[in-house]
Amino acid sequence: GEDVEQSLFLSVREGDSSVINCTYTDSSSTYLYWYKQEPGAGLQLLTYIFSNMDMKQDQRLTVLLNKKDKHLSLRIADTQTGDSAIYFCAPRGANNLFFGTGTRLTVIP
Amino acid sequence: NAGVTQTPKFQVLKTGQSMTLQCAQDMNHNSMYWYRQDPGMGLRLIYYSASEGTTDKGEVPNGYNVSRLNKREFSLRLESAAPSQTSVYFCASYPSGGSPLHFGNGTRLTVT
Numbered sequence: 676g677e678d679v680e681q682s683l684f685l686s687v688r689e690g691d692s693s694v695i696n697c698t699y700t701d702s703s704s705t706y707l708y709w710y711k712q713e714p715g716a717g718l719q720l721l722t723y724i725f726s727n728m729d730m731k732q733d734q735r736l737t738v739l740l741n742k743k744d745k746h747l748s749l750r751i752a753d754t755q756t757g758d759s760a761i762y763f764c765a766p767r768g769a770n771n772l773f774f775g776t777g778t779r780l781t782v783i784p
Numbered sequence: 785n786a787g788v789t790q791t792p793k794f795q796v797l798k799t800g801q802s803m804t805l806q807c808a809q810d811m812n813h814n815s816m817y818w819y820r821q822d823p824g825m826g827l828r829l830i831y832y833s834a835s836e837g838t839t840d841k842g843e844v845p846n847g848y849n850v851s852r853l854n855k856r857e858f859s860l861r862l863e864s865a866a867p868s869q870t871s872v873y874f875c876a877s878y879p880s881g882g883s884p885l886h887f888g889n890g891t892r893l894t895v896t
Binding site: 717723725775777 | 876
């Protein structure tokens with residue numbers, strides 16, 4: 676299987692930018708997803724990037740992909756208290772998504 | 785617009801009891817998945833079904849069985865529950881290509 680690593684915790688002040696990082700091992704991953712999980716809820720797709728892209732922007736979200744270093748990041752601009760959640764990086768394998776441990780983002784008012 | 789529906793939402797079992805977790809999707813997706821989520825470990829794949837009539841083991845299949853009853857439904861059975869199976873279980877479905885997985889809201893299972 677694939678190894679996916681993320682930092683466990685990140686704290687930012689409301690209005691600042693948040694950057695959540697992810698490294699993975701399988702260079703054949705074609706799609707790489709970011710999911711958000713709020714307390715007691717399921718996983719909600721935030722955004723994704725195809726492996727032949729370097730960057731994708733979607734409103735406040737920017738995804739950067741460095742395929743050579745197998746590094747994926749999610750930037751949230753103007754972070755709000757409603758962005759407090761766990762964020763999962765999930766590269767797609769042949770039959771599965773591989774999930775990191777998740778990064779718990781805490782937004783300080 | 786239900787998406788992926790899991791039942792029950794919560795369950796407490798005693799060691800050795802059996803139960804079936806139910807999952808249904810109304811999006812006509814071919815593939816369905818069962819994951820478990822444990823603190824600090826992300827989601828791990830238990831079993832998946834690429835299409836109706838097929839099932840395959842994932843990363844952590846021991847202690848579980850699955851049934852793909854029809855295209856809509858994919859159930860997960862614990863024959864003899866153990867405390868190590870205390871977890872949050874998520875069902876997901878997926879159409880094809882690069883589309884994302886759609887997740888249910890989870891079943892929180894405690895085995896005492």
